[in-house]
Amino acid sequence: MNSKLKKFIQSEKFHWHYKPWVLILGILIGIYLVLSWLIMPIYTRHWQRVIVPDVTNLSVQAAEKLLKRQKLETIAQDIKFDERMPNGFVVFQSPTPGAVVKKHRHVYLTLSKGKRPINMPNLVGTAERDARFTIDQNQLVLGEVKYEFDSYYPTGVVIKQSIAANSEINTGAEVDLVVSQGTEGASVIVPNVVGKTFDEANMFIQIAKMSLGKVRYTEMPDEPDDVVLLQSPEAGLRVAAGDSVDLVLSASPQDSVETIP
Known part of the structure; x- marks a missing residue:
């Protein structure tokens, strides 16, 4: 320590004018440390906090089990169509994964209803080429195509479809066709x-x-x-x-x- 500074600290002037303020500052620092390290954790129950796990892309049953293991409560607040996620799977959660929250906090889940359904188009009576185009445009899958003789529909026209017209189906469904070969014996x-x-x-x-x-x-x-x-x-x-x-x-x-x- 510098000799001049040492003499100043030991002087009567420092003792009467500055030492009380140093003591007050030390007390304030001590109170701050006590509040930060002891009182505040007790008040906020810091030891009861947990990290929110990532439950997106999981089934609602698997998500509930994982959240329950972390002492968190599950609330399914919304359901919406999703082209990517199967029915009953989590597409969004709040709070987000990695958030630090208190135990027993509610975690709100948005669940998938699966792909948005469509009405099956009527393909009977249309040309096979047009039927194939319609299947593709509606994001359906062409299944087996058979050819049979038919006295009513001309050659190349669809006479049967495996899914009835106007049925409510999901995109990706497979549709089989039967196409006319015209009148037998010609x-x-x-x-x-x-x-x-x-x-x-x-x-x-x-x-x-x-x-x-x-x-x-x-x-x-x-x-x-x-x-x-x-x-x-x-x-x-x-x-x-x-x-x-x-x-x-x-x-x-x-x-x-x-x-x-």
Whole structure:
């Protein structure tokens, strides 16, 4: 300590003029420390505080269990449609995750009602291409498409749908279709399916009121797999409805050559 400062502190002037203020300041500091470290924690019950866990993306049952474990109360205050979250799952919470709150505090949850329902459109009587477009526009999924003879609806028109028109459904539902092949027994023109994939060729054969015949694979290293190389009968011929079309498809050299009867 500096000698001059030491002499000043020990002097009578410091003793009478400054020492009382130093004592008062020390007392105030002591009171502040007592309040901060002892009185305030008792008043606010600091030891009863907990951290709010993250319960979003959980089912309401799982969220309630997790909050109960933290001594918190659950209140489901709102329900809304959500395209991402399944029905009954938490999409929002208040207080937010990580907040420090007192035990037994209410945590308010917003739950999902799932995807917003839509009315199933009527596809019967529409062309297959239009029906496929409508299914896609309504965020539905095209399921199985079958082709049957029908004396009322012309070729290529939807005659049945697996979900009744105007039914309330959720987006993402799968819809199966039955498409008309026209009147049974009539003559038809063989479609040209060379160069098309197997699935595409099968669809065109069905639309033409014909059936799939024998399918054979042959090694073609320069061609993609499952592309039609040859067909029999050839395209453009007029044949009886229901006749079969045999196909030869491409296959990689490492693939086994297979014949489908």
